[in-house]
Amino acid sequence: MKExxxxxxxxxxxxxxMERIxxxxxxxxxxxxxxxxxxxxxxxxxxxxxxxDTVGVVSLNKxxxxxEGQFWLEGMRVDPDYRGRGIARRCLDWNLAYAREQGGRVVRLSTGDYNTTVHRMVARVGMERVTEGTLRVGPALPGGRRPAILGPEDSDAVARFWRGSPVLAAMGGLYSRDWSWRELSAAALAAMLERGEVVAERAPDGNLAAVATIHHHAGxxxxxxGIADGEPAAVQSLALAIRAGAADAGAGEARAMLxxxxxxxxxxxxxxxxPDDWDDELWVYELRLEQDEAGEGERGH
Incomplete structure (x- = not known):
């Protein structure tokens, strides 16, 4: 009998x-x-x-x-007793259909490099791996030299910097934020410049030698x-300065998904x-819905 x-x-x-799962x-x-x-x-x-059926809740996801029409899928969990029954695939189909209905342009998710079951599942719906990230953690550095914070007046220089960035290309045009990845678009950069979330190391001639995006939630x-690029020595100096900035912000550490x-x-x-205690690599997958003509996912039971 079909479940x-x-x-x-x-x-x-x-x-x-949820706690049981x-x-x-x-x-x-x-x-x-x-x-x-x-x-x-x-x-x-x-x-x-x-x-x-009468079993109750056996899976969850967010x-x-x-x-800018981007959707992120996370927190997919299936009760071990009910894995292998197509539940995760049905949830993925539901999520893709929801994103389409909401006018979504692209859907992304990340999973561990070891999670071959998820790799196969997302490939079957047309998702492609676009970048990888591994976590590195540096303790906050009280009293250190803080990074230079850029603002809206630097928008042209920052835009030129990222247009030629090999790191941005390696990240598929994305930057990381709160364990998710998003496009480093002109609108995203403008918003971060307004919030003081773009920092830099300047060369002696005043040009940008290294640039990074940062973010910190109060408390x-x-x-x-989120992303960093530039001359290697300047990037090292900027990464060190960000540890000092973390201390000033009341954070205990600076984290980078590289x-x-x-x-x-x-x-x-x-x-x-x-490296943190967790030293695996996250693989980021995406499906561009405007190129996805099949639209096979259907929401419902």
């Missing part, structure tokens, strides 16, 4: 089921418990669960809408580097950014 399941918005009373994610634990309430209240996309222990660019990883290592 029937329903995909629906999550409710506060689904927390016990997430207890099996990694030996070190899961982050979903920490963001569950935030995701429930979020207005930027649904938090979903899957109910299977869809997040980013600016968080981490300041994140692409597979050897000299960049070496520059950050020289600036005191070491």
């Amino acid at each position: 029937e399941f329903v995909i629906r918005p999550a409710l506060p009373e689904d927390r016990p089921a 997430c207890a099996h994610t990694w030996e070190s634990g899961d982050y979903i418990q920490e963001v569950w309430d935030e995701w429930l209240a979020a207005e930027n996309g649904p938090l979903l669960v899957v109910e299977l 869809v997040t809408r980013h600016p 968080d222990e981490e300041m994140w580097v 692409p597979r660019v050897p000299w960049l990883r070496e520059a950050f290592l020289a600036a005191g950014y070491e």
Whole structure:
């Protein structure tokens, strides 16, 4: 007999089921418990669960809408007892259909380099791997030299810098933010310049020798580097200065999700950014919906 399941918005009373499912994610634990309430209240996309017949909730995932028609999929979890039944694939189809209905232009997700099951699943719906990232962490550096913060008056120079960036090309035109990846568009750069989230190391002639994007949420222990490029020595100096900026912001550490660019990883290592306890690589996949003519995903049961 065919199993029937329903995909629906999550409710506060689904927390016990979520905790049961997430207890099996990694030996070190899961982050979903920490963001569950935030995701429930979020207005930027649904938090979903899957109910299977009379069993109850057996899966969950979050869809997040980013600016400029970008959608990010995260937090896909399936109860170990119900894996291999096509639940994750049905959720992925639902998510893609939702993004299309909402006028989405592109859908992305990340998964571990070791997760071959997900690699095969996303390839079947046409998603392609566009970049990789590995986490490096540097402790905050109180009293150090802080980075130069750029503003809207620097927008032309910053735009020229990123247009010729090999690192941006290696990252598929993306930058990382809060464990997700987004396009480094003109609008995104303008917003970050307004917020003081673009920092630089200048050459003696005043030109930009290295540039990075950063972000820090008040009260968080981490300041994140979204992307960095430039002359290797200048990038190393900038990465060190960002550790000082993290200390000034009240963060305990600076974090960078670095692409597979050897000299960049070496520059950050020289600036005191070491591998974290989690030392795998995240692979980022995307599907551009304007090029996806099949539109096979259907929302529903």
